[in-house]
Amino acid sequence: MSIDHWGTSPGDVLEVALAAIETSLEQLLAMDPTYWRTSQKKDYLARVEKLQAQQTALTLRVLAVSGDIAAETGDKDASAWMRAELLVDKGAARSQIKLARAVAKYELVAAGLTAGVVSEAKARVITETLDKIEADPVTTGEDLVLAGKLLVDYATQATAKELHNAGKRVLTAIDPDRFDEAEAKALLAEEERAQQKTALRVWDNHDGTIGFDGVLPTSIGMRFKKQVEAWAQPRKQRLVDKGAPLPPWERMMGQGFARLIETIDPTALPRHGGDATVVNVVISLEELRKDLGTATLGYDETNGTTITAAEARRMACNATIIPWVLGGDSEVLDVGRGSRFFVPIQRKALRLQQKCCQAEGCDMPPEWCDAHHLEPWAAGGRTDLKDGVLLCPHHHRLAHNPAYVHERLPDGTVRFTRRP
Incomplete structure (x- = not known):
């Protein structure tokens, strides 16, 4: 005769618990948060953040013992069933199962998830960090345990990204004398690998655009990002100041990158x-x-x-x-x-004289403008200050767009008009 430690069938208890969760969610979804007090919204977000971590803890426990599901599908894990029945991409499903096994391996991480203080994203960062530490021949079992404790404790006061950065130096925090040199060697190896991964691919889309992607070392990539943002941000700020709608930031970054390319000093380029x-x-x-x-x-x-x-x-x-x-x-x-071109001293003189883009109603600062011939050089225009005018990239394109005509007004500004 078997003993029922649950007092009833485990399946019945699970059904009752899931039904209670579903009923509670239905009640919450029937509400309109618009009418919630600010304190209620904050309380909801804080408590649900904890509940999501606990739900992840339970889900990972189930996935860690999902071998019987895999046996039914004939797959090496439950990912095939998740793809067919839950419509979860197989890669994402296998990533979840991998995390489940890692969390089961590190008890402190599992406890943090169960307590709701470690989110799924943080659990992924911690387990990946601990796996790397475990594989490091310099570390001991005690180092691994202490690193896990430090990272779980830090997870209560840091974001996943901050936790990732802390994970890179957690061994140094444990024993600076022993791990400083190892960390320096690891960083050097990482930088050397980054150099090997550096790549740039450029192709013609045959639709008026050039596509490209690539990988840069972090030190160069951050400089690249900052330089592009330096061209994109002022455009955004001027639109904000004027109350104009903002285009997608990706487009502004692309325009900033185009502007960066156009303003590179040709004398600084290699000649080969x-x-x-x-x-x-x-x-x-x-x-x-x-x-x-x-x-x-x-x-x-x-x-x-x-x-x-x-x-x-x-x-x-x-x-x-x-x-x-x-x-x-x-x-x-x-x-x-x-x-044919305005030399640097002429550009400086134009900036001093004209102060901003000369298009009517535009106040783009001179640093962001091109020097343009009002009388095209092909039509006999001269490269002198009298014929030169500063135009921002947008109005410079209009000046060469056959759909528009432009004229210089008595006050020196340039008026653009669409052709009838």
Whole structure:
């Protein structure tokens, strides 16, 4: 005769508990938080954060003993069943099962989850850190236990990201004399691996855009991020000041990156293979005169990229671009040289004189503007201060956009009007 330690069937107790949870959630979902007091909202968020950790603790316990589910599906773990029945991506399901096994291995982490003081994200950080410590030949079993205690304690006052950073130095906190040198060696090895992982891929999307992605060492990547943000943030702030709607931050970062590329000092670029760092724009005189003409980035149409004549004229304002104007039979009629571009001292003078973008109603500061010929150089314009005007990137594009016309007003500002 078997003894029922639950007083009833375990399945019945589980059913009652789950039904109670479902009923409570239904009651909460029937409420409108709009009418909750601030104290109630704070209390709800704090308590649910703890409940979510405890729910994760229970779920991981179940997954850690889900071998019978795997036996039914014929898979090595329960991930196949989770994919078929719960519609959880197999990778995510296996990640959960891996975490379940890790938490079962580290009792302090499991206890932290059960108490609601360690979230799932923090448990993942702690177990991954402890796995690395366990694999370190320098550490002992005592080091592992102490590191686990320190990380679980710190989890009560830190975010997952802060916990991750602390995990990198937890051994040094245990015994500085023993682990300082080991940490330095580990950092050096990490930096060397980062150099090996450094990569950049660039491709033509054939829709007017260039795609790219890549990996940079942390020290370089953070500088890259800061420099792009330095170009994107002022645009955002000016839109905020004007009460204008903000575009997605990703778009502003992309525009900031484009601006960063356009403002690189060409004299600082390496010169190899002649002028390999110079971009050549090839355009026929006939196409140059058209509002909707086309040009080629590169030396020939076969290997180059086609752009509009308007974009070619805008690019010609920058010293890193050499425009080649061809007549019939590819005869070179004109080549833009240094005299075609505003030299640094002229740009400084324009900034001193004009203070901001000269487009009517625009106050973009001069540091963010391009020097533009009001009379295009192709039409006989001169590179002098009288013919020069500062325009922000947006209005500079309008100046070369055939859909718009512009005129200089008596006060020196430039008015843009869409063609009828």
